[in-house]
Amino acid sequence: MLQDTTTSRIKPAIALEGISKSFPGVRALSDVSLALYPGSVTALVGENGAGKSTLVKILTGIYQPDAGVIRIAETETTFPTALAAARAGVTAIHQETVLFDELSVAENIFLGHAPRNRFGLIDWTKLNADAAALLQRAGADLDPTIRLRDLGIARKHLVAIARALSVDARVVIMDEPTAALSHKEIHELYALIERLKADGKAILFISHKFDEIFRIADRYTVFRDGAMVGEGLIADVSQDDLVRMMVGRAVDSVYPKKAVEIGEPVLTVSGYRHPTEFDDINFELRRGEILGFYGLIGAGRSEFMQSLIGVTRPSAGAIRLDGEVLVIRSPAEAIRAGIVYVPEERGRQGAIIGMPIFQNVTLPSLSHTSRSGFLRLANEFALAREYTSRLDLRAASLDQDVGTLSGGNQQKVVIAKWLATRPKVIILDEPTKGIDIGSKAAVHAFMSELAAQGLSVIMVSSEIPEIMGMSDRVIVMREGRIVGRFERPVLTAETLVRAAAGIEAPSEGRAA
Amino acid sequence: MRLLKNREALLVVATGVLLALVAMRFPAFVAPANLARVYNDTSILIILALGQMAVILTRCIDLSMAANLALCGMAAAMVNTAFPGLPIPLVILAAMTLGASLGMVNGTLVWKLDIPPIVVTLGTLTIYRGLIFVLTDGKWINAHEMSDAFKALPRLELAGAPVLSWLSLAIIALMFVVMSRTPLGRAFYAVGGNPHAAIYTGIDVGRTRFFAYCLSGALAGLSGYLWVSRYAVAYVDIAAGFELDIIAACVIGGISIAGGIGSVTGAVLGALFLGVIKNALPVINISPFAQMAISGTVIIIAVAVNARAERRKGRVILRKAEAV
Amino acid sequence: ENKKIALVVKALGIGFFEAANKGAQEAAKELGDVEVIYTGPTSTTAEGQIEVINSLIAQKVDAIAVSANDTDALVPALKKAMDRGIKVISWDSGVAKEGRMMHLNPSSNALIGNMIIKLAADHLPEGGDVAVLSASATATNQNTWIAEMKKVQDNYKGINVVTTVYGDDLADKSYRETQGLIQSYPNLKAIIAPTSVGIVAAAQAVTDAGKIGEINVTGLGLPSEMAGHVKSGASKSFAIWNPIDLGYSATMIAYNLINGAEAKPGAELKMGRMGTVKLDENNEGAMADPFVYDASNVEEFAKIF
Amino acid sequence: MADAQLSPRNIPDRLQGRGARLMKSWEALLLVVATAIFLGNSLASPYFLDPWNLSDATFNFTEKAMIAFAMALVIISGEIDLSVASIIALASTAMGYAVQLGFDTPALVAIGLGVGLLCGAANGLLITGLGLPSIVVTIGTMSLFRGLAFIVLGDQAFTGYPASFSWFGQGYVWWVFSFEFTLFVLLAVIYGVLLHKTNFGRTVYAIGNNQTAALFSGVRVGRVKFMLFLMTGLMAGLASICLTSRLGSTRPSIALGWELEIVTMVVLGGVSILGGSGTIPGVVLAALIMGMVTFGFGLLNVPGIVMSIFIGLLLISVIALPILWQRARRRFAQ
Numbered sequence A: 001m002l003q004d005t006t007t008s009r010i011k012p013a014i015a016l017e018g019i020s021k022s023f024p025g026v027r028a029l030s031d032v033s034l035a036l037y038p039g040s041v042t043a044l045v046g047e048n049g050a051g052k053s054t055l056v057k058i059l060t061g062i063y064q065p066d067a068g069v070i071r072i073a074e075t076e077t078t079f080p081t082a083l084a085a086a087r088a089g090v091t092a093i094h095q096e097t098v099l100f101d102e103l104s105v106a107e108n109i110f111l112g113h114a115p116r117n118r119f120g121l122i123d124w125t126k127l128n129a130d131a132a133a134l135l136q137r138a139g140a141d142l143d144p145t146i147r148l149r150d151l152g153i154a155r156k157h158l159v160a161i162a163r164a165l166s167v168d169a170r171v172v173i174m175d176e177p178t179a180a181l182s183h184k185e186i187h188e189l190y191a192l193i194e195r196l197k198a199d200g201k202a203i204l205f206i207s208h209k210f211d212e213i214f215r216i217a218d219r220y221t222v223f224r225d226g227a228m229v230g231e232g233l234i235a236d237v238s239q240d241d242l243v244r245m246m247v248g249r250a251v252d253s254v255y256p257k258k259a260v261e262i263g264e265p266v267l268t269v270s271g272y273r274h275p276t277e278f279d280d281i282n283f284e285l286r287r288g289e290i291l292g293f294y295g296l297i298g299a300g301r302s303e304f305m306q307s308l309i310g311v312t313r314p315s316a317g318a319i320r321l322d323g324e325v326l327v328i329r330s331p332a333e334a335i336r337a338g339i340v341y342v343p344e345e346r347g348r349q350g351a352i353i354g355m356p357i358f359q360n361v362t363l364p365s366l367s368h369t370s371r372s373g374f375l376r377l378a379n380e381f382a383l384a385r386e387y388t389s390r391l392d393l394r395a396a397s398l399d400q401d402v403g404t405l406s407g408g409n410q411q412k413v414v415i416a417k418w419l420a421t422r423p424k425v426i427i428l429d430e431p432t433k434g435i436d437i438g439s440k441a442a443v444h445a446f447m448s449e450l451a452a453q454g455l456s457v458i459m460v461s462s463e464i465p466e467i468m469g470m471s472d473r474v475i476v477m478r479e480g481r482i483v484g485r486f487e488r489p490v491l492t493a494e495t496l497v498r499a500a501a502g503i504e505a506p507s508e509g510r511a512a
Numbered sequence B: 001m002r003l004l005k006n007r008e009a010l011l012v013v014a015t016g017v018l019l020a021l022v023a024m025r026f027p028a029f030v031a032p033a034n035l036a037r038v039y040n041d042t043s044i045l046i047i048l049a050l051g052q053m054a055v056i057l058t059r060c061i062d063l064s065m066a067a068n069l070a071l072c073g074m075a076a077a078m079v080n081t082a083f084p085g086l087p088i089p090l091v092i093l094a095a096m097t098l099g100a101s102l103g104m105v106n107g108t109l110v111w112k113l114d115i116p117p118i119v120v121t122l123g124t125l126t127i128y129r130g131l132i133f134v135l136t137d138g139k140w141i142n143a144h145e146m147s148d149a150f151k152a153l154p155r156l157e158l159a160g161a162p163v164l165s166w167l168s169l170a171i172i173a174l175m176f177v178v179m180s181r182t183p184l185g186r187a188f189y190a191v192g193g194n195p196h197a198a199i200y201t202g203i204d205v206g207r208t209r210f211f212a213y214c215l216s217g218a219l220a221g222l223s224g225y226l227w228v229s230r231y232a233v234a235y236v237d238i239a240a241g242f243e244l245d246i247i248a249a250c251v252i253g254g255i256s257i258a259g260g261i262g263s264v265t266g267a268v269l270g271a272l273f274l275g276v277i278k279n280a281l282p283v284i285n286i287s288p289f290a291q292m293a294i295s296g297t298v299i300i301i302a303v304a305v306n307a308r309a310e311r312r313k314g315r316v317i318l319r320k321a322e323a324v
Numbered sequence C: 001e002n003k004k005i006a007l008v009v010k011a012l013g014i015g016f017f018e019a020a021n022k023g024a025q026e027a028a029k030e031l032g033d034v035e036v037i038y039t040g041p042t043s044t045t046a047e048g049q050i051e052v053i054n055s056l057i058a059q060k061v062d063a064i065a066v067s068a069n070d071t072d073a074l075v076p077a078l079k080k081a082m083d084r085g086i087k088v089i090s091w092d093s094g095v096a097k098e099g100r101m102m103h104l105n106p107s108s109n110a111l112i113g114n115m116i117i118k119l120a121a122d123h124l125p126e127g128g129d130v131a132v133l134s135a136s137a138t139a140t141n142q143n144t145w146i147a148e149m150k151k152v153q154d155n156y157k158g159i160n161v162v163t164t165v166y167g168d169d170l171a172d173k174s175y176r177e178t179q180g181l182i183q184s185y186p187n188l189k190a191i192i193a194p195t196s197v198g199i200v201a202a203a204q205a206v207t208d209a210g211k212i213g214e215i216n217v218t219g220l221g222l223p224s225e226m227a228g229h230v231k232s233g234a235s236k237s238f239a240i241w242n243p244i245d246l247g248y249s250a251t252m253i254a255y256n257l258i259n260g261a262e263a264k265p266g267a268e269l270k271m272g273r274m275g276t277v278k279l280d281e282n283n284e285g286a287m288a289d290p291f292v293y294d295a296s297n298v299e300e301f302a303k304i305f
Numbered sequence D: 001m002a003d004a005q006l007s008p009r010n011i012p013d014r015l016q017g018r019g020a021r022l023m024k025s026w027e028a029l030l031l032v033v034a035t036a037i038f039l040g041n042s043l044a045s046p047y048f049l050d051p052w053n054l055s056d057a058t059f060n061f062t063e064k065a066m067i068a069f070a071m072a073l074v075i076i077s078g079e080i081d082l083s084v085a086s087i088i089a090l091a092s093t094a095m096g097y098a099v100q101l102g103f104d105t106p107a108l109v110a111i112g113l114g115v116g117l118l119c120g121a122a123n124g125l126l127i128t129g130l131g132l133p134s135i136v137v138t139i140g141t142m143s144l145f146r147g148l149a150f151i152v153l154g155d156q157a158f159t160g161y162p163a164s165f166s167w168f169g170q171g172y173v174w175w176v177f178s179f180e181f182t183l184f185v186l187l188a189v190i191y192g193v194l195l196h197k198t199n200f201g202r203t204v205y206a207i208g209n210n211q212t213a214a215l216f217s218g219v220r221v222g223r224v225k226f227m228l229f230l231m232t233g234l235m236a237g238l239a240s241i242c243l244t245s246r247l248g249s250t251r252p253s254i255a256l257g258w259e260l261e262i263v264t265m266v267v268l269g270g271v272s273i274l275g276g277s278g279t280i281p282g283v284v285l286a287a288l289i290m291g292m293v294t295f296g297f298g299l300l301n302v303p304g305i306v307m308s309i310f311i312g313l314l315l316i317s318v319i320a321l322p323i324l325w326q327r328a329r330r331r332f333a334q
Ligand SMILES: Nc1ncnc2c1ncn2[C@@H]1O[C@H](COP(=O)(O)OP(=O)(O)OP(=O)(O)O)[C@@H](O)[C@H]1O
Pocket: A023, A024, A026, A027, A028, A046, A047, A048, A049, A050, A051, A052, A053, A054, A055, A095, A406, A407, A434
């Protein structure tokens, strides 16, 4: 590792000064500055919504900052388009995989800057050969000519990495690159980062996993609520320091788990299977219990949960609710039976952008608020008011369009929507994904309260602290199967991670 | 087996079966000379389908193509009657320029004002056709008013085939190169396949769509000249309703209306399939009145087949399933 | 005050009807107190004509003279016009009896039917296959002429009418249908197209197929549009009545009806310089005989219509 | 306790009053346009302001508007039905066929509506059952349905409808109010209530805004969409009865090209072609506007195609103007 990156003798490869960026209703970044140095890895940490990805998008020309300057080699520049940023030597692996399912792997890597022959036409032979070489470098053993849609999420991510390497970059940005990768691939990525460092690239590395930050980063920068709250050398901080900077208070208070007396089984799932998505799922959920489902992204948890409410059809299996066998063929039947699912993809499956808050909330409960098929607006407003205020929603009015709310508040509307149906069992899939710390606390508090009132809760989460903080029991899934069951007393982060990743021997990294 | 799964192969087989069926009742239909004639008759549809393909690939649609064709055709005929001595290549160039400009109007409205493509082209469809009426007072331009050179070009025989056929072959070749070997062609796929990701790739989504409309407009302009000179007449209603034939050819050819999926081969085969049906029905003595119902049925079947082929196989999470 | 006479045509922009309008204007000038409203839909549909007729009723015109796109569909609208005191006649392409006061045929249907097959037969001393290319399948006048033609077909020995196809008065469709005919009937010797749009398209298709001299295109057409094809030999001869006269006569009849003339079987109605027309039991009358054009006279008339 | 954090803040139900919302709405814009056209017509032609003439004018849009109401719901749900005009043709053909077999008016009405329903069901099954995109399916059925009419009729026409049948397209309920116009008003009210005042209408909006989220929220998406296509078919059947009765005859080319006019009417009425928004009052206003434009121009003997240029320009500019206006305002604010 280089020791002297902080000294002023080395000039930054790229520097941001006084960058601000607002979205309607949200100030995503306010006056942040950041410098990246050649041959050095800077870790950017911060809570969900702290503004990390926004910064990445400004660095790669996708967003334009409201204020502030970007300097490359000490000259001021602007990145009006993604192409301009790439030409200036800034490349990124984005948090979402932004790739094209219908195009080949090779083309995904080179789209926008494909090699041309002397007539100015795309040279496919060279393109495929170059792609194969890049994939090799990214540690992926892939045929560059197959279509992207035939790949799993992890391999898609490798393609995204290869794409980032396809431009001759001086700055490489990685926004949570390991979130979707398996153990082996993560290690290959680490090796790749070492090589990039040796080549003198400046690297910005965003991650929520502290073990890897301490393993590969040289410097750190911490964001909170869109502002920079600390930076320095990794060697000078501890994990606790970082967390304190990120959150602004001690972590414990975030999970207000109440002690609840667990009752008899409410929901029994036996022998659930699906030809391609999951297999042999059996478990019981008891009254007052919060059952955590942990796993890496793509473990098949969401797919399985959706089969419980009739969106995905299982090929075999049975469920019992309060001892009675139930057949559920559609979400409408699930809601009537008292099982509700708060989906993971808020934008696609949860919130109905373009409709007012109260209409979102009452949609699954229309049969209660209406009279013989005719709407009763007064009832609707009453119901919406009750549940949104219990979740501490912040909005101008109840007929405000949901699309104009902040992400966290949208999530509250979504949760309110399903709670308003008065369920027996509520399944929350990544309930706090992308929401700020205050809302998170409100959601967690409310979850606790629901359990105390005798509801049964299934909480799917990929966040270890949330799983550990909120669950009475944890089930771990990997590749569509249950690979571990843990009671609260024996829960440790390490056992969870190991089970989820399928590692037998103790891993060498530090557990969070 | 793998071959059969391929949409284009399936279409080739279907066209082959169709030809075989026709040949059973009327062998002369599959004589090379007649097949060449059928191809020639379908040439204009092929050119138009290729333009529409570019637009559909970018997740848009161009309902104004036939109206654009009619307007450009009329303009070409008017230029020809006004200046009979003007060389025909210049007339064609003028028609294509006008077509491209009309395409630009569509493209600009889609790009700069973000009006949904279907609304834009629904509006310009009536406007373009109306303009022909305003321009001509509804008068026809008949064969005797056009110069001989104007009428002769598409039917001129070159190496055994009319120029019209050669022209469409040239356009096919050109579109092959554009779609597979140029950044613009690949951008069409990218913009339709995932507009969000296209931005991350540095592709300007609106501008790419604009160019798609320019391309479809230019091809409509070219087809306008070809149509008018081939049928030796120009009037307000030429090619009325043809926009649906063009879209049908694309759909049959496996071009996904949701954008991002489709190929030059598919569009050409889709157009040829329709062309064979159109030409075969009168020959095998199926009432011409049945033609409409038959092409409707074919479209529905084609959509169903394509949708099956496109249906997501689902993400494979289980290891064992991935091995299969 | 001026009398308002509406000349409603099948579709605006068709050369034949433009010429008829010329005749109507001529009649208006001659009469002095007449304003002719030349109107019609922009494509040949019955619904379009109904909308036009409704707006004419609203304008309280004095008479409507219509060449119909559909025999039956216009009847309710025209009945309403008559109920509101508007004189209604049809000309060229007729309306069913209850929808008009009288119908002016350009010529007698029997004469036309005979004429079109005679034109073909004259150039086929040996006989042979002939096919008919009609306009839309719903066009009244076409259907009548073809029916009349079939009645007298046996008088022409060796002439074998093989089929009737429809070009819908669209140049491209007519062209394609002609191509189909040439394909399906290798021994075809003549194509009879009793429509001005169809005959031009058929002649073009025959020219393109290299069949000039083998297949003779004939029927009803306008000299200005056919001159080239007569010259090339694709068409040896064709016939037509004078559309200018037709528009003139229709306007004259409408004017006379406004001024109290009565349309009833046996009545004789005045048509200015065109003389009189005698109505038959269906209140139909014929204007004049069709006139044949060939290489000897077509150039001369091409300048007129 | 966690409860301490949940300080229930009072969120008002609505910020704007009814009036304020109405003022800023699309319908207000349309109302201005409609009034302008009405005044323009009255000034341009002395014949316009005549009750019987206005009554005649309504025939220019009533049949299309009936379908437009159902089509509005389909488009709000994010789908489209381009086969409506062909359903008219097929239903009319079926009725004409029945006349040949000697059926009388009540049976004819049942047949017209029944064929409409069947066609709607066929569309619905293909779209919701097989999950095919509605735009291409209905382009296909558009050819198929009219094609069937052509197979049955060929170059023939069906005539000879019973005298009592003519009432639907030519009869008057009271004074100048024709049966068709009365039906139009009635259907406007029914569809307005259905879309704006019932659970069903709410689910239509939900589906159009976000089909997946609606499904997850317990909306029976497939069933609702099927119903919508069924209703469109039914309305096409109804329009077919009116049109056939008005024309007194059936040709396979009846109502050719209406589908685009109907879609134009719906879009002009402020229904988003992308789904999720739009109102019935908007569609009613659009129908009136289109009817008045065609009639007003007709009185001036302007050719139909010139009217359609005007409609095309109206369509684009009515959608573009608010966008441009907003942009200008934003620029001004900065
Ligand atoms: N396109 C946008 N429109 C509106 N708000 C946005 C947009 N993109 C981001 N935001 C908001 O800006 C803030 C910062 O988001 P950003 O994605 O940068 O967070 P992040 O630090 O990357 O979080 P995570 O760890 O979840 O990835 C959030 O409040 C988010 O809701």
